[in-house]
Amino acid sequence: MTRFHAELACLGGGTATADVLIDTADGVITGVASGVAAPADAVELRGLTVPGLVNAHSHVFHRAIRGHSQSGVADFWAWRDVMYAVAARLDPDNLYALARATYAEMALAGITTVGEFHYLHHDRDGTTYEDPNAMGDAVVRAANEAGIRITLLDTCYLQANVTGAPLGGVQRRFDDRSWEQWAQRLDPLSDTAMLRVGGAIHSVRAVPRAALEPIADHTRRQGMPLHVHLSEQPAENAACLDAHGLTPTALLTAERVLAPTTTAVHATHLTEADITLLGQSGTTICMCPTTERDLADGVGPAVTLARRGSPLCVGSDAHAMIDLFEEARAIELDERLVTGHRGHLRAGELLTAATAAGAAALGWDAGRIAPGALADLATVRLDTPRTAGARAGDPVAQTVYAATAADVSAVVVGGRVVVDGGEHVDVPDVGAALDAAITALMT
Numbered sequence: 275m276t277r278f279h280a281e282l283a284c285l286g287g288g289t290a291t292a293d294v295l296i297d298t299a300d301g302v303i304t305g306v307a308s309g310v311a312a313p314a315d316a317v318e319l320r321g322l323t324v325p326g327l328v329n330a331h332s333h334v335f336h337r338a339i340r341g342h343s344q345s346g347v348a349d350f351w352a353w354r355d356v357m358y359a360v361a362a363r364l365d366p367d368n369l370y371a372l373a374r375a376t377y378a379e380m381a382l383a384g385i386t387t388v389g390e391f392h393y394l395h396h397d398r399d400g401t402t403y404e405d406p407n408a409m410g411d412a413v414v415r416a417a418n419e420a421g422i423r424i425t426l427l428d429t430c431y432l433q434a435n436v437t438g439a440p441l442g443g444v445q446r447r448f449d450d451r452s453w454e455q456w457a458q459r460l461d462p463l464s465d466t467a468m469l470r471v472g473g474a475i476h477s478v479r480a481v482p483r484a485a486l487e488p489i490a491d492h493t494r495r496q497g498m499p500l501h502v503h504l505s506e507q508p509a510e511n512a513a514c515l516d517a518h519g520l521t522p523t524a525l526l527t528a529e530r531v532l533a534p535t536t537t538a539v540h541a542t543h544l545t546e547a548d549i550t551l552l553g554q555s556g557t558t559i560c561m562c563p564t565t566e567r568d569l570a571d572g573v574g575p576a577v578t579l580a581r582r583g584s585p586l587c588v589g590s591d592a593h594a595m596i597d598l599f600e601e602a603r604a605i606e607l608d609e610r611l612v613t614g615h616r617g618h619l620r621a622g623e624l625l626t627a628a629t630a631a632g633a634a635a636l637g638w639d640a641g642r643i644a645p646g647a648l649a650d651l652a653t654v655r656l657d658t659p660r661t662a663g664a665r666a667g668d669p670v671a672q673t674v675y676a677a678t679a680a681d682v683s684a685v686v687v688g689g690r691v692v693v694d695g696g697e698h699v700d701v702p703d704v705g706a707a708l709d710a711a712i713t714a715l716m717t
């Protein structure tokens with residue numbers, strides 16, 4: 275049993291409670307008491323403790339192109355060429371090194387769980403590795419080494435466009451050839467204390483219509499979460515309308531993909547009818563605002579989606595930055611720019627997007643500081659230049675609106691301290707590890 279004593283903790287409702295004693299055993303929170311002085315045997319958490327942050331959408335290898343893909347690359351499709359050039363160089367070893375360092379960066383940012391939308395399955399010429407899951411295994415081991423939970427959203431990717439053009443070049447690495455072979459490859463994978471196996475449909479571009487419902491059925495039978503990229507680009511909508519006479523959302527509805535266990539990523543370019551379909555189905559929406567702004571995707575109708583019934587979560591996606599406070603507040607701030615009004619979502623709701631909603635979307639009972647939940651916590655210092663003054667005001671709101679990843683001082687995953695004093699316990703110099711992994715890959 276490990277006990278933690280939080281100076282301030284967010285126990286829900288967007289407010290901070292003082293002197294919170296959090297008991298944990300076997301990785302789970304067993305008791306929460308407030309207004310209690312710190313007992314001698316408790317690990318002290320100074321600042322504001324929130325549930326561990328959940329990064330619901332990651333393509334871990336994109337970390338290698340931070341910066342150089344962001345300047346002078348004209349549009350989404352040109353950016354994709356830069357990204358594919360890196361995808362072509364990866365193997366299980368260099369992917370492992372890059373992923374371990376990137377997940378350690380996530381841990382330092384307060385992230386206790388990542389959803390890895392993983393489609394880089396096969397060798398450079400498209401042949402299957404001796405271990406068909408060698409690449410997926412590399413990212414799972416990397417997350418374990420970095421001390422964070424992972425939901426491996428193993429992605430089905432079968433065609434180059436909505437009309438079924440075959441995959442060529444680097445895209446052959448994604449190709450399982452049929453949804454049945456994709457499902458077969460997943461078969462030997464099973465959940466552990468730190469791993470959930472999930473499924474993903476890359477997009478309506480990359481999976482033929484006939485495979486959509488079978489994939490959704492398969493994941494539901496296995497009790498897996500299902501994720502799908504949705505309407506990130508207007509070109510995808512136009513091609514889908516051309517081929518099927520339906521928007522991507524209407525197509526996913528017709529093929530029974532949308533459900534409370536499904537998460538649609540981006541959902542940027544939607545019609546009114548799309549928004550209603552997503553909300554009525556209870557599909558979660560994963561917003562990735564720092565990526566969407568970087569790629570000039572546009573601003574999705576997050577607040578309307580939430581009002582119509584879709585929970586919101588967030589992801590750092592292409593890792594232009596890894597800072598879930600920035601992702602969460604961007605939902606509200608982007609909405610302000612679009613509408614000319616303030617006050618759409620409260621700070622507590624934005625924090626829920628970065629915690630409980632993400633955990634649910636990835637299949638974990640986490641994201642709240644309460645008995646029965648996984649003992650995943652992140653503590654933010656309230657004495658940094660950005661967060662100072664929070665104790666005298668609204669600690670939760672100031673954290674959501676002003677804190678950065680650099681203000682996280684302690685991270686606990688399953689009752690184990692992973693970050694202490696702003697340093698990773700198992701990866702001593704995360705910057706150096708990232709530098710080495712990226713330099714080796716890019717030169």
Ligand SMILES: [Zn+2]
Nearest residue numbers: 333391503591
């Ligand atoms: Zn993505």
